[in-house]
Amino acid sequence: xxxxxxxxxxxxTSPQFxxxxxxxxxxxxxxxxxxxxxxxxxxxxxxxxxxxxxxxRGKGDPPKILTLDGGHLxxxxxxxxxxxxxxxxxxxxxxxxxxxxxxxxxxxxxxxRGDLYDLIEExxxxxxxxxxxxxxxIRGIESExxxxxxxxxxxxxxxxxxxxxxxxxxxDDLGASRISVGPRVLHADHCxxxxxxxxxxxxxKFREKA
Amino acid sequence: xxxxxxxxxxxxTSPQFxxxxxxxxxxxxxxxxxxxxxxxxxxxxxxxxxxxxxxxRGKGDPPKILTLDGGHLxxxxxxxxxxxxxxxxxxxxxxxxxxxxxxxxxxxxxxxRGDLYDLIEExxxxxxxxxxxxxxxIRGIESExxxxxxxxxxxxxxxxxxxxxxxxxxxDDLGASRISVGPRVLHADHCxxxxxxxxxxxxxKFREKA
Numbered sequence: 370x371x372x373x374x375x376x377x378x379x380x381x382t383s384p385q386f387x388x389x390x391x392x393x394x395x396x397x398x399x400x401x402x403x404x405x406x407x408x409x410x411x412x413x414x415x416x417x418x419x420x421x422x423x424x425x426r427g428k429g430d431p432p433k434i435l436t437l438d439g440g441h442l443x444x445x446x447x448x449x450x451x452x453x454x455x456x457x458x459x460x461x462x463x464x465x466x467x468x469x470x471x472x473x474x475x476x477x478x479x480x481x482r483g484d485l486y487d488l489i490e491e492x493x494x495x496x497x498x499x500x501x502x503x504x505x506x507i508r509g510i511e512s513e514x515x516x517x518x519x520x521x522x523x524x525x526x527x528x529x530x531x532x533x534x535x536x537x538x539x540x541d542d543l544g545a546s547r548i549s550v551g552p553r554v555l556h557a558d559h560c561x562x563x564x565x566x567x568x569x570x571x572x573x574k575f576r577e578k579a
Numbered sequence: 580x581x582x583x584x585x586x587x588x589x590x591x592t593s594p595q596f597x598x599x600x601x602x603x604x605x606x607x608x609x610x611x612x613x614x615x616x617x618x619x620x621x622x623x624x625x626x627x628x629x630x631x632x633x634x635x636r637g638k639g640d641p642p643k644i645l646t647l648d649g650g651h652l653x654x655x656x657x658x659x660x661x662x663x664x665x666x667x668x669x670x671x672x673x674x675x676x677x678x679x680x681x682x683x684x685x686x687x688x689x690x691x692r693g694d695l696y697d698l699i700e701e702x703x704x705x706x707x708x709x710x711x712x713x714x715x716x717i718r719g720i721e722s723e724x725x726x727x728x729x730x731x732x733x734x735x736x737x738x739x740x741x742x743x744x745x746x747x748x749x750x751d752d753l754g755a756s757r758i759s760v761g762p763r764v765l766h767a768d769h770c771x772x773x774x775x776x777x778x779x780x781x782x783x784k785f786r787e788k789a
Contacts, residue, residue, distance in 0.1 A: 388599075389598075389599065389660070390660075391658055391660070392656060392657075392658050392661070399657065399658040399659075400657075403616075403657070406613075407769070410766060410769075411763055411764060411765060411766075412712075412739075412763075412764040412765055412766055413764060446602060447602075447609065447610075447613070447766065448601055448602050448609040448659060449609075449658060449659045449660070450599070450600075450601070450659070450660065451602070502622075529622075550776070551776045551779055551780060552779050552780060552783040553621055553622075553776075553779050554621060554622040554623060555621060555622055555772075556620060556621075556622055556657065559617070559620075559772050562765075562769045562772045562773065563772065563773065563776055566760070566761045566763075566773055569761055569762050569763050570761060570762060573762040
């Protein structure tokens with residue numbers, strides 16, 4: 370299983386936001402919606418081997434981890450608004466959750482209390498990879514990517530404000546490597562597309578060799 | 580200047596659609612909105628060297644060509660809804676336009692009557708490249724991409740229903756080449772991300788050589 374996490378530094382943890390104005394009313398949950406689209410949607414189907422963990426740190430009842438599991442997801446459409454509606458339902462379910470509790474809101478979507486640190490501590494991920502501009506290029510590390518295919522890698526991305534210093538220290542302390550997907554600085558959802566394409570290509574070669 | 584066109588086979592040519600239900604009410608203008616995001620948005624800025632031509636063939640007053648010019652675009656936000664609102668304004672301006680007329684709706688956005696054929700006939704593009712699954716891989720044609728850098732290439736993509744037979748015949752008759760961006764079949768907006776990343780990479784190498 371491949372895991373992706375996007376940290377929403379301002380993303381509301383309350384369902385009190387407007388679907389009619391996601392950028393202005395939700396702490397940029399629109400950024401997270403686009404990451405959901407990128408992580409799961411193929412032209413005809415859903416990537417079943419992905420789990421996407423959204424870290425929400427904004428107004429309401431923070432922090433929360435909202436996990437979308439491609440193996441069980443239903444009702445996922447490509448448009449932002451319907452994805453935001455699924456997030457809204459999950460946030461409502463998550464209000465006042467005790468630490469350690471986990472609640473399922475709709476098929477394939479769960480919510481629990483926690484931040485990036487908790488996600489990593491509980492997840493057993495290996496390796497952990499921080500997608501960051503101006504790092505080592507993802508092209509040219511094919512044998513590394515081939516190793517990911519049989520593991521449970523976690524790919525960490527920041528929202529439009531990026532990861533903070535404490536996040537970066539946490540990742541450094543854990544020995545996370547840093548990888549870049551291209552020469553331009555891109556939005557998280559665009560980075561996810563490039564990341565998954567790279568893995569698709571290595572997986573295809575790997576199957577052809579086998 | 581690089582040109583991208585996305586054909587919206589059902590996309591409304593009337594502004595009578597609901598921003599609250601783009602997938603259900605607009606002939607999938609949401610697909611076009613995501614293509615706009617992919618074509619122009621960098622993490623901090625807009626790709627100024629792109630023109631995106633949306634071909635709209637759906638209900639209202641078809642066909643229409645809606646052109647977004649990165650060199651002059653303003654008010655472009657990453658969320659779908661605000662982009663759909665810009666398209667709505669353009670469609671209103673475009674109602675009843677005479678053939679040959681062109682109207683500017685908001686900065687960087689113009690609308691005129693026409694279909695894919697008209698776009699190509701008037702555009703003077705060279706080369707024309709049809710992005711299609713299971714075609715020649717975009718990786719490994721670096722010298723071709725390097726040639727694009729000084730030309731005015733047009734990249735043609737279909738919406739969720741793809742190009743029709745007449746479109747494909749038109750492209751074949753014009754000697755358009757077919758290129759694929761990876762091993763999976765992806766949505767148009769995801770293909771645009773992969774295409775531009777490939778061009779970014781070649782452009783960077785080219786600058787480093789120079």
